[in-house]
Structures are given as C-alpha cells and as structure tokens.
Amino acid sequence: MADRSPVSRRFDNVPAVWLRVPVLRAVAAQILAGVIVFGGAALARKYLGQITPVPGLVLGQGGMACLIGAWFGLARWWAPLNLFLPWAAYYSLQLALPPWLYLAAFFLTVAVFWNAAGERIPLFLTNAKTWAALEDLIPAAQDTSVVDLGSGLGGTLGHLSKRFPGHGFLGVETAPVPYWISKIRLSGHDNVTLRYGDFWDVSLEPFNVVYCFLSPVPMERLYAKAKEEMRTGSLFVSNSFDVPGSPADEVREVADRRQTKLHIWRM
Ligand SMILES: C[S@@+](CC[C@H](N)C(=O)[O-])C[C@H]1O[C@@H](n2cnc3c(N)ncnc32)[C@H](O)[C@@H]1O
Numbered sequence: 286m287a288d289r290s291p292v293s294r295r296f297d298n299v300p301a302v303w304l305r306v307p308v309l310r311a312v313a314a315q316i317l318a319g320v321i322v323f324g325g326a327a328l329a330r331k332y333l334g335q336i337t338p339v340p341g342l343v344l345g346q347g348g349m350a351c352l353i354g355a356w357f358g359l360a361r362w363w364a365p366l367n368l369f370l371p372w373a374a375y376y377s378l379q380l381a382l383p384p385w386l387y388l389a390a391f392f393l394t395v396a397v398f399w400n401a402a403g404e405r406i407p408l409f410l411t412n413a414k415t416w417a418a419l420e421d422l423i424p425a426a427q428d429t430s431v432v433d434l435g436s437g438l439g440g441t442l443g444h445l446s447k448r449f450p451g452h453g454f455l456g457v458e459t460a461p462v463p464y465w466i467s468k469i470r471l472s473g474h475d476n477v478t479l480r481y482g483d484f485w486d487v488s489l490e491p492f493n494v495v496y497c498f499l500s501p502v503p504m505e506r507l508y509a510k511a512k513e514e515m516r517t518g519s520l521f522v523s524n525s526f527d528v529p530g531s532p533a534d535e536v537r538e539v540a541d542r543r544q545t546k547l548h549i550w551r552m
Pocket residue numbers: 398399400404406407408409410411433434435436437438439440441457458459460463482483484485497498499
C-alpha cells in the first residue's frame with residue numbers, strides 16, 4: 286500500500302535517536318529556519334542596508350520551517366503547524382501574555398497529544414461514514430464484545446454502543462484529556478467501559494472485534510499480539526494502516542472524502 290499515512294517513517298532507522306521523533310524534528314526545523322531567515326536578514330541589513338519588516342521575517346520563518354520539515358520527512362499535517370508557530374509566538378509576544386499561560390498551553394497540548402511524540406500515534410478521529418461501515422462488521426450475537434485500542438474522544442464507542450445496546454464495549458486510552466472527555470461523554474452508556482491505560486497491557490483474548498486507528502508504527506507488533514491472543518473467528522480491524530508482510534483478508538473502502546480503508550483480518 287502506498288504510504289498515505291500522516292506519520293512518516295523516513296527517519297525510522299537514522300542513527301541519531303532524536304531524529305526519529307517527529308516533534309523534535311519539527312523543533313529542529315524551526316531552529317534551522319530561524320537561523321537561516323533571521324541570520325540572512327541580519328546580513329542583508331549589515332551589508333546591503335536592507336531592513337526586512339518583522340512580519341515578513343515571521344512569514345519567512347514559517348515558510349522555511351515548512352520546507353525544512355518536509356525535507357526532514359515530517360508528515361504533511363506538520364506543515365500548517367510549522368507555518369503557524371512563528372505567528373503564534375510573534376503575536377503572543379505582542380500581547381505580553383503572562384508566562385504561566387504558555388506553560389498551561391504546553392501541558393494541555395501534551396495531555397491531548399500524549400502519544401504523538403513517543404508512540405507516534407497522534408489524535409485523529411474515525412469519521413461517521415466509517416462508524417457506519419464498522420457496524421456491518423460487528424456480529425449480531427448478544428454476547429459480542431468489542432475493544433477500541435486507543436479510543437480517543439470515544440466517538441466510535443459512543444456510536445457503536447448505541448447501535449448495539451446488548452454488546453459490551455471497551456475503550457483503552459492513555460492520553461489524559463481524551464480519556465476524560467470520553468469518560469464524561471459516555472457516562473450514560475451502560476455497555477461501555479473506559480480504561481485509562483496502555484493497550485499493550487490489555488489481553489485481546491476476550492474480544493470478538495478488535496478495532497484500532499493508530500499509525501503505521503505499531504502495526505507489526507500489534508498484529509503479532511492479535512495473532513497470539515485473539516480467538517479463532519474473531520476480527521482484527523485496522524482503520525487505514527495495514528501490516529507489512531501480512532496482507533488483510535479483506536479491505537473495505539469507505540465512501541468518505543479520504544477514501545478510508547478498513548483492513549480486516551479474520552483470526
Ligand atoms: C488516531 S486516535 C483514534 C481515536 C479513536 N479510536 C477513533 O478512531 O476515533 C489514536 C488514539 O490512540 C491513543 N493511543 C496511542 N497509543 C496508545 C497506547 N499505547 N495505549 C492507549 N492509547 C493509545 C492516542 O492517544 C489516540 O487517542
């Protein structure tokens with residue numbers, strides 16, 4: 286499958302460990318862009334007497350960081366962030382915001398995107414058309430149990446648990462903010478349990494359907510875990526990400542804008 290994923294693997298095997306972590310590559314792209322743009326402007330001022338207005342430099346920094354980020358193998362979704370970050374810094378300096386606000390914003394971001402840097406699994410959500418496609422995969426039998434590994438804001442579980450009120454659903458999530466949002470959001474769903482924790486610690490044996498929407502990074506390891514633990518006849522379903530060397534038994538294409546593919550393995 287062509288890698289249309291939002292997570293790049295180009296730097297997976299470089300010797301410098303920090304270069305394998307996308308968020309650090311994004312920081313490096315900003316620093317390098319700052320050196321080039323602001324250094325270039327300082328030289329132009331000294332030798333040509335040319336003064337570049339600060340908003341122009343900020344725009345240049347964002348654009349340059351986008352280009353360097355792409356060269357560093359950052360996924361496409363980093364581009365708007367790289368572009369926006371220098372503007373955010375510039376305007377917040379103008380506003381003279383209290384320092385604790387930066388710290389609070391930083392911790393909030395970390396609490397939402399808990400797994401983006403380490404596990405390289407960012408928060409993006411299954412859409413409503415894919416929820417409908419998932420309905421067709423869930424067996425009708427009353428004792429069916431389903432797990433969403435990395436349940437995010439709980440949208441998938443919320444939809445499916447309403448559609449199948451007799452089934453049991455489990456969501457496992459380590460990012461604190463998404464976990465608490467889903468906990469509040471699904472508090473009235475009696476057939477949903479949410480567990481704050483790492484899905485690598487959860488046995489997949491009890492589930493008839495294991496659903497995940499993660500990134501290319503954990504797929505090989507997760508498939509090996511599924512093969513070892515899941516029962517014969519159960520389904521392992523991955524939204525968008527396949528397993529290198531272990532093609533799915535079936536791939537269902539969803540008629541949504543991003544042409545989501547559900548990769549389905551029958552155990
Ligand atoms: C792409 S989101 C999918 C959210 C949800 N399943 C959906 O489809 O709408 C992936 C989620 O997996 C979570 N995650 C990543 N690694 C995890 C781990 N080891 N244990 C539990 N959750 C994890 C992330 O925090 C993120 O919320």
